[in-house]
Amino acid sequence: MLPGRRLLLISVLVLLSACGRETVPPQVAADSSPQSASSGAPGLVTIRAVGMSFQGPETIPAGWTTFRFENTSAMVHFAMIDRPPAQVDLQTFDEQLMAPFQLAMDAMNANDEAAVNAAYATFPAWVGDLERHGGPGLLSAGLVGQTTVFLAPGRYVLECYVKTDGVFHTTSPGNGQLGMVLEFTVTSEDNGALEPRANARFTLSNSGITLEEGALRAGSNTIRVDFAEQQALPSFVGNDIHLLQLSGPRDLQAAAEWMDWRTPDGLQSPSPVRFLGGIQDMAAGRHGYFSVDLEPGDYALMAEVPEPLGMGLVLPVSVSGP
Ligand SMILES: [Cu+2]
Incomplete structure (x- = not known):
């Protein structure tokens, strides 16, 4: 069992008892031939948020996989x-x-x-075996994000649990229909894509986001995130990174308050700030990338956890002009 899975299981037991924009294309192996299910470049997969649903391929080859996430809807979404x-x-x-x-x-x-605890008590035992493999972070309406993760063969599910009018996008609209979830299979075929090269590398631990190497810059960026630690919080979420734009003095605080899905307005669309993508939860020891075009200005990296400011999982960053 992976450490992340064990931690999630611990979190569930505690609960039961106590209650990315326009970007850089991925590096391409010189000897590989185009074979992606949805585009010409090896490892590049386009997924689209349309209203409250995902569109994307059912089958993709294995390896370093770049998800180009097109948010064509009027809502903020992610794709865990x-x-x-x-x-x-x-x-x-x-x-x-x-x-x-x-x-x-x-x-x-x-x-x-009492009803909250009753609902938690019905969570299935297998929730402790649910793995998380990254995926595109929070992305505002109309934007395109790009997130790269290594995927081994297997069956995966994309999900977005942002809320609209108090209802998770993942919640079935009824009549046996599914919410904002999309299943896909990674085959044993190798996609031939090379691991991306980053201009900035951050480490994510349980108590901080640290710039280890490089810097964010005006123009195109490919950002590597090393998951040094992972944790399962009582809210069932763990460490991840989302990039947001700071346009006013209240934005950092407003974004931090919005990051707790358990509050009525938490993780509810529209968001108080503009989100430019990022990378969702992965197990400790793994790493992934996201790419984003930035204009000079003020931004922050922030985890989708309750009270990210108190936990230290916020890092303001400034991008200066070229
Ligand atoms: Cu959504």
């Missing part, structure tokens, strides 16, 4: 890559996990703590 246990199909995923999360949210909005 989950890997459910083999016996959990998409319908089971919806019924046993997405549905109880919505019941818990409804109970939180009603200030009914």
